[in-house]
Amino acid sequence: MIGIVIVSHSHCLAYGVCEVANQMAGNEVKIVAAGGIHDGDQWQLGTDPLRVMAAIEEAWSEDGVLLLLDLGSAVLGAEMAVEMLSPEQQAKCLLSNAPLVEGAFVAALQASLGQSLAEVNVAAEDVLRMQKFEREIYE
């Protein structure tokens, strides 16, 4: 079963995504938050490649680890984190283009069903084509 890492600029946001995704996946999947920067005293907004790397290690599975991201510099932080891993580990990490929250919910569910890293990511990225509701009522 693959692991999942949630990379966000906000500690609270990443934690909240894990909270809901864990409930959806019946706590069967390792979903680890890597949000914000801790300055030794409190949480600041930002992404810390070392925290992302530690989260990948914590979520580690030989089946692979999927990383979901919020903004541009979260992508940079995640890329730097992956580059710090061994080549064998790098080959099993995949950055997702899925929307962070919706993608994490779908990824957690698919991962809990034993889908492969590529399959989980395809399902998560497919969320981009889904509508949450029909628009007619409010337009």
Added chain:
Amino acid sequence: MIGIVIVSHSHCLAYGVCEVANQMAGNEVKIVAAGGIHDGDQWQLGTDPLRVMAAIEEAWSEDGVLLLLDLGSAVLGAEMAVEMLSPEQQAKCLLSNAPLVEGAFVAALQASLGQSLAEVNVAAEDVLRMQKFEREIYE
């Protein structure tokens, strides 16, 4: 300037989205979190239409209020909240199909630029067509 409400099953998730969106918009836009259910003692996962309604009132602007949502039942909670408002207020509320986090970031930025409710929502929903990064490196 429009207001924005973040509806999520998780209190922490909604708060975190507001935290980052506020920073992006230079704290110029009213962005209010309506996440989770408070049982009088602690936060539980879920959405509470009364909390969403209170958040709409708090974010209220005559220019309108955009609601961004996570999952299916957040849509229901938001729809119920809007139905509790006066017809005049209802006409100025818009539920967005945008992805929660990415949509909120874009919406906050566009709202801070003085865009209309419809314009902000179009920009937020357009995020669905954006790629966070080029895929080639990790495939």
